[in-house]
């Protein structure tokens with residue numbers, strides 16, 4: 363039980379990688395706050411964790427909205443007294459787009475959900491983590507920010523490159539306070555959202571470019587997140603861990 367009694371916030375945890383990560387922390391004894399734009403989804407995910415015997419609470423919040431995130435952090439601290447781990451997982455993109463077709467609103471929205479969210483949530487927990495003199499922040503980057511010639515969208519690629527830069531700088535800044543900040547860069551991972559982006563044929567084509575000859579499973583990304591949040595990673599700071607079956611070897 364690597365996370366017995368530890369307080370963990372996972373953003374974007376109503377489904378996909380975030381939900382599987384929340385379950386993995388709960389299995390290891392963590393007390394888990396499930397934050398998502400989808401309130402009923404967050405509540406349902408937290409309920410599933412409680413039914414499995416864990417302590418968990420669901421929150422509807424936009425991870426990029428400062429006031430909403432502050433309210434979640436206050437509620438979590440009110441309930442459990444501390445925050446040990448923040449996983450900035452909220453994000454993704456829903457539609458393939460050529461760059462000339464991206465509207466200003468879409469650009470802002472993708473930057474906001476994938477990059478601004480990591481800043482807003484980190485800023486909200488840092489004062490407490492500094493007082494604790496301990497804390498773990500794990501951000502979700504992507505293979506596209508690691509040199510992967512994987513066709514996504516340019517706003518998403520820009521946002522995830524920003525996540526890698528943000529991770530390094532924040533690690534440098536708060537390392538002296540006993541806090542580590544790292545990222546996981548998943549390759550294409552079979553969540554419902556990603557399955558909907560490509561035809562089965564296109565998915566098979568992507569798999570052929572990967573030495574593992576398959577796409578990743580959410581639990582394989584969750585395991586890397588848990589490692590970076592665990593005591594075993596105490597001297598890992600500012601790293602981006604590639605979890606992509608060998609698709610990109612950065």
Ligand SMILES: NC(=O)c1ccc[n+]([C@@H]2O[C@H](COP(=O)([O-])OP(=O)(O)OC[C@H]3O[C@@H](n4cnc5c(N)ncnc54)[C@H](O)[C@@H]3O)[C@@H](O)[C@H]2O)c1
Nearest residue numbers: 374378379398399424425451452453454504550551553555
């Ligand atoms: N699945 C992949 O292939 C893959 C690859 C590389 C990186 N990633 C990254 O991993 C993370 C999870 O991806 P996924 O495939 O599980 O996505 P997903 O769409 O299955 O789940 C994302 C969740 O985040 C929530 N969310 C989105 N914006 C939010 C916001 N502003 N505030 C709160 N919640 C918000 C959504 O409601 C959803 O429940 C994302 O950051 C994604 O970019 C995924």
